[in-house]
Amino acid sequence: AVVSTQSTGEELDKFATKPTIHVVSGYNVKSVHSDSDRISVEVTCHVQNHKEVLESATIGHNSADDKMDLDDMKAVNDALQGVPILGQECVDEKLVSSEVSPSIKLSVSTAVFKSNSRLQKMSLLDAYGQQFNLIERKMPVPIVSIMSSGKHAPGKNNISSLAIMPKQGLSFEKGMEIMESVYKATEEYLKKKNHNNAPSLSPLGAFIVSCDRPEQMIEMIKEAVGELEIHAGSDFFFVLDCLASDFHSEVTPGQGSAKKGQAKSGGKKKKRVSVVMPQSTSRHRYDWIEGQIKPTEDLVDFLEGIVESESILAFVDPLHPEDIEGYDLLASKVSSKCLIFSRKLTPHTSPVFRLHTTLTTSLNQLQELDRPSTILEAALFEEGETMLADLALVSGCGYVMLGGLRGVRCGLYNRINKLVQQHGPVQNVIEQWVFKEYVPPATPAIPEAES
Secondary structure, three states: OOOOHHHHHHHHHOOOOOOEEEEEEEEEEEOOOOOOEEEEEEEEEEEOOEEEEEEEEOOOEOOOOOOOOOOHHHHHHHHHOOOEOOOHHHHHHHHHHOOOOHHHHHHHHHHHHHHHHHHOOOOHHHHHHHHHOOOOOOEOEEEEEEEEOOOOOOOOEOOOEEEEEEOOOOOHHHHHHHHHHHHHHHHHHHHHHOOOOOOOEOOOOOEEOOOOOOHHHHHHHHHHOOOOOOOEOOOEEEEEEOOHHHHEEEOOOOOOOOOOOEEEOOOOOOOOEEEOOOOOOOOEEEOOEOOOOEEHHHHHHHHHHHHHHOOEEEEEOOOOOOOHHHHHHHHHHHOOOOEEEEOOOOOOOEEEEOOOOOHHHHHHHHOOOOHHHOEEEOOOEOOOOOHHHHHHHHOOOOEEEEEOOOHHHHHHHHHHHHHHHHHOOOOEOOOOOOOOOOOOOOOOOOOOOOO
16 A cells, blocks of 8 residues: 555645644553553644644553653653644654653654644554555564463463464464464463463463463463364464563573583493583573573573474573573574574574654664564553554564453554454465574684794
8 A cells, every 4th residue: 555645745735834733741640550650642733823632642661660750741842842743753853862761752752643644634554654664564473472470470480471373374364363262262271270260461461370380381271272173383383482581690601500411320230320411601590490590501402392392483582682602502403493582682583673762763773674574562561552553564574462362452453453454454474484594603713823
């Protein structure tokens, strides 16, 4: 779909004077996730010599420590009063240079973008095309969060959460049918285990479960869908979102928990021989099971093992972003059959992308990425803004991770369903998985000795 520049020009020409920002207001609203306050931003403009309230936005956030201060609104107004609202790039430049929180910047940028779209009588899809040249409409593969565990949940398992994705080549609608069937079956399964009480939901919209091993999450889902004609490994696959930084620590290389060996027996008449594996040279340690701190090599062995046995198709943040040697080792073992994503891009991984700072900053950065290999992800704590669903259709990203199918996340999925119904089926960004070929790191050249 191509935006008509003629119709856009006609909408702009109808204004005797260009609309300008009159005031940007901020209102305290309760977060849907906690007792903390968020700020809903609202834009009022001078339009045709009168004031008109246009659009508002309440942006999600990625940390419970993320604070929004109404005092920041004075600095925003000092920067933006009188600025033409149709100039998104100019507005965002002023926001970037202002000393306010990133959440305020993104909230104001989003409200201005929506106001801009409304003034020009454009859909958000067309506005993305006009402002950021995101024109081609293609559908990413949905990744649906289904179970949440990790550091802040009961049990010894510290790996964060488990998601599912449909098999390759399905339309969005068909893929979501499978996702919803698995999600509902899992919900019913957990209710029966919990004496018919509904399972609690995480901010992601995933079911909070107690488990002592990461594999238990997978086992529960497989058991839940046992009576359905849907099978893990053929109809859907697992995505393990490890969030390894949550269970990571560092030691001096060569110290701490070493890679343990196996004691092997040579038979009744032979002495028992202990084979000790080499000491780990990595400074990185992980306790993905509470209380069992182990080096990188052990975690990589564990991850390789569950790829082989548990229908895992992708990892997200499987290691700490500074564990470069660990990512190289993991890639050498699984990259030919498993996708590896990271929120802080590291070698051998594909990016997970979230909106940040302003729309201009975010979307310029997005267009520099290998988008078919990128996950477009919603904020950890979404507050109900659905604009990300429109972006998903034009972003060019191969995957979209919006959360589970309950709670505030429903708005995002409902918005995509509405857009698909309005605009008809669209082609998928990717039709088959593209695994990265492992390329070993270059060996530093050894300088020749002087003769």
